[in-house]
Amino acid sequence: MATGVIVAADTDSAATEPGRSVIRAFVYVLDPTPDQATMLRSHCGAQRYAYNWALDQVQANLDQRTAERSYDIPDSELTPSLSWSAYSLRKHWNTVKNAVAVNRETGVPWWPENSKESYSSGIANCAAALSNWNAARTGKRQGTMGFPRFGNKQAVLSCRFTTGALGLVTGGGDRRHVQLPRIGVVKTAESTRKLARKTTAGTARIRSATVSFRGGRWQVSFSVETTIPARALHPETVVTGSATGLRRGNSVVGVDVGVKHLAVLSTGEMIENPKHARRQAKALRRLQRQASRRTGPDRRTNQEPSKRWLRTQGRVRQVHTRIGNTRRDYLHKLTTRLVEEFDTVVVENLNVAGMTRSGGVDKKGLNRALHDAAFGEIRRQVTYKTGWAGTGLVVADRWFPSSKTCSNCSVVKAKLPLKVRVFTCDACGFRSDRDHNAALNLAALAAVATGGASSASCGRDGKEARRKPNVRPAVVRADGIAAGTPPGGERGRGNPVAHDECIKQHSK
Ligand SMILES: [Zn+2]
Incomplete structure (x- = not known):
């Protein structure tokens, strides 16, 4: 041992x-217009749709094979297993999207409303989740892990862009705007100068941008390839x-x-502990007590949550x-x-x-x-x-x-x-x-x-x-x-x- x-x-x-190449994340809170917020939401919904679609395909395939095995069908005659790679799932998606992602009433495909990156992002996430699950199951990864679950409306809205026009808008001098594919130029709540200096100096390259909705705010996280200077070491040590x-x-x-x-x-x-921790904890307890006095959802009785309960939950999320x-x-x-x-x-x-x-x-x-x-x-x-x-x-x-x-x-x-x-x-x-x-x-x-x-x-x-x-x-x-x-x-x-x-x- x-x-x-x-x-x-x-x-x-x-x-x-002299320095080493690392991947760093630069996160900025966004300040989108109402139209842009709608588009962001739509892209994240498309991402979730593609994720669930891909997971459904794989699960149906696995279930089919399990069922066939239970009827003693030999392995050679089973339904062929579906490849879980993001590449093949994406290829599959592209062949069926005109039939799948369609408005049921009008029959018009809705998938072109969002960037194709939103679908790729969902499929890639699903492939990664499946591969993690498989690695844990076969012991290549530590810990135990259940089969990936379907994303629901409570899940974090998020969508990743890897290609297209994405990055900082450095012209104009205010350094408070970012460019996203399809969505356009979005204002940020804070200055992007730290990253802007690096990209203009050529010491950083933006690889991808992930938008997400957290704590009631939209944010973008740029995955940036950059060099970090090694720490100046004292020779005697x-x-x-x-x-x-x-x-x-x-x-x-x-x-x-x-x-x-x-x-x-x-x-x-x-x-x-941080200075305000005690006060924040107190506020949280107060809100949780408030929520308990209001009508929350109940799965057994199909009770819908009240507006007041939802409002309190929003505040609880903010405090969290x-x-x-x-x-x-x-x-x-x-x-x-x-x-x-x-x-x-x-x-x-x-x-x-x-x-x-x-x-x-x-x-x-x-x-x-x-x-x-x-x-x-x-x-x-x-x-x-x-x-x-x-x-x-x-x-x-x-x-x-x-x-x-x-x-x-x-x-x-x-x-x-x-x-x-x-x-x-x-x-x-x-x-x-x-x-x-x-x-x-x-x-x-x-x-x-x-x-x-x-x-x-x-x-x-x-x-x-x-x-x-x-x-x-x-x-x-x-x-x-x-x-x-x-x-x-x-x-x-x-x-x-x-x-x-x-x-x-x-x-x-
Ligand atoms: Zn002792």
Whole structure:
């Protein structure tokens, strides 16, 4: 087992490279005219239609074959399986669209009302969903995944354009307009100058534009190919030829994502939650109470929601969007600072989906939900930002007992309930804030990673092991980061062994 510590690969080359080519998203809120809003809605509806059409074709084909098999029809005589590739589904669509996408009353095809990109986008999304489902089913992708579901009117409206006239309108000097195929020039709510400077300088190329309707506003997200200058490295902190490819800088930070605080750093710094979070949470609770007093939809009685209920739901969505935007902005600022200030960032790899499902009173409520969301987001941002900067990243195995280990003497406690906020070591008497202790343990992992030890996971947590029996073997992803995996056979039953000893055992 050699996968306890996950090290970002390809960091040594960053010191010499002038910059690296990356894909970045630039998102702008749109301010469309009523006509443009109608067209945007129509394109997104067309996208959903094509998605559902493609999914229906594949599902009907699969159902047909299953039915035939149940009648003992040999495999060679079954209805031929339908190709799921976006290419062949699109080809199929083009042959049938004149018969399918037709106004039932007038008999006039309606598909030419929207850009052909809207249909391609829906079909491509469907093909991607099917391929993800298939990869998960056959074990090529981690986790379990159900068969793709049909898009309904509650789904996010979205549509992607990859060809045609799309980009920024740089003429006129106001830099507040974007060009979209078929829809035309749409005003943006904010200046596009950051992207405009790059495109005019020739350092960025817009590959596609995705419009979507989120939180009551239309927005466009440009997928941009651009070069990021590698971070200027201090020569004295660069160790070339390091075995792990991890840059051995002199500053390491461990980040423990807390419930009470947003994050606690190994430096002792406590990052508070965003300033307005409490107020926003209060507003949300108030609106949810209001909604409960109004007549909502009921599937059993076919009760239609009242206008007042829908209005409250709209406000609930707005508050959710605002909370999300605030947090995302806050997290971006935090992770950018971490990557700028430290040579190596150590984060945990917790099973976010599993955390929310179980747990008692300590694991409930909005705080917990936000914590879980922040958790995955911090890891995601730190992962790609360290990649851009060419600095080190260590992702601790999800079985690493960061909270239960003493950061002073490495003895692991058998149990540490969530409500115990202060860590007290039974062996050496070390006392520290619970989250700070965890952050210190994470920071210490960086040394293990650079020192060449093979595993940081001691996997002594028998309870967690029993709860998660279906764990897939380690998979090295395309970006060179191995996914975390628990060591299977070596897991003990909660004996407090010193951490150092455990590493020795693993590296044998
Ligand atoms: Zn201790």
